[in-house]
Amino acid sequence: MSGRPREPTVLLTGASGRVGRAILGRLGDTYDWRLVDREPPTGETEHIYLVADVTDSEAMVEAMADVDVVVHLAGDPRPEAPWDSVLANNIDGTQTVLDAAATAGVEKFVFASSNHAVGGYETDERTPGMYRSDDDFDLDGTELPRPSNFYGVSKATGETLSRYYHDEHDMSVICLRIGNLTENHPPEDYERGQAMWLSHRDCAQLFERAIEADYDYEIVYGISDNDRKYYSLEGAREVLGYEPEDNSAEY
């Protein structure tokens, strides 16, 4: 018997999307990954890779075998996505993945929510002041959803669905409201994007902590430690032990 603890088996949906690639780029060797995407892999992959749609209930049930943790990223990622697409891919898809996970007895579920679930707080009166470091308007994850588009509605619904699955099936759930993920450099000439920047390095740490930490049900913000931020990092620090290393102000 090996003295090394077994790596958790982590199912990653939407593995070939932007967030999925950011996670695998830094944590590809850390876990026993099972990748799911509706697109086939573009290059070689050393992991089990299932080409399937997250609305395919049978495929999701099969994908859950021996899985310890689900990281659910899949969905239409476009802020301007039309209602019919987010209804099917994001809302129905998230229910399908949650249900398969609960049925399989998966113990931990990491849901990629989004800043767009609360984008409606960025009113004409508050902006652009709230994107600046001298402004003290703050959201901390206890506020009601206030989406700025149908994509945001779908993410808020995923949070509510996962609250139900947590309560009903005793599954640990964390909803990460992801900011603006870019590689190497924060967005330029875009105050909002700088306020909610998430570096690749911090993104990987955030998901690693979400896979490792213990929690019941939580909604936290996932961004770098930006001077301009209006999302509190207290939740992610306290619940996950997340310690971001980047700050858009340093670029």
Added chain:
Amino acid sequence: MSGRPREPTVLLTGASGRVGRAILGRLGDTYDWRLVDREPPTGETEHIYLVADVTDSEAMVEAMADVDVVVHLAGDPRPEAPWDSVLANNIDGTQTVLDAAATAGVEKFVFASSNHAVGGYETDERTPGMYRSDDDFDLDGTELPRPSNFYGVSKATGETLSRYYHDEHDMSVICLRIGNLTENHPPEDYERGQAMWLSHRDCAQLFERAIEADYDYEIVYGISDNDRKYYSLEGAREVLGYEPEDNSAEY
């Protein structure tokens, strides 16, 4: 020209359901009603009655002509309704009705939400104590959704969707989290039902106030003034001027 102000034209979806009949039973002569239900009327009706499904976008757009206020009740009303039914009838249906209303420039939207949107707060630890009048646990509409079933998920999603339509289209929206509606008498031998009882008389007053009052976007509880209540009536009193006349303790 008549000196009497024109009655508002109110579109009522789900008109033949339990809540619809309670409203029409007392307010049938008060407004210029346009009734919508997917079932044909069982008896004679003096109002315009459209047999249509709320997921039928074209029918909903047509139904909105000259409408001042929408009261949206339609949906699968079963707490045990399966996911596929609430996804189509309640979630997609509510988006379809909201979208048609916004397109037509409707100024006020009354959404029948439900106690099931927050039923998950009734944990094993809190019940049955919270159903009793000496308990001080209270929900006031600012808490995050915590549904106890898929029906509750669908109602929470309707609240979030209507928040988006309010912000985007400047439509006044009130979400009424309806309790346990019964005629004549509160539920017997059912503490939870007594705590959230809504009499027919108070139900009619609640919807009349929702049709008449001015507001931006609000979530309030709609129950009678029951000794056992754990839903605050402050929101409905302040926003709508609702003054319930019944109390399940008096039976």
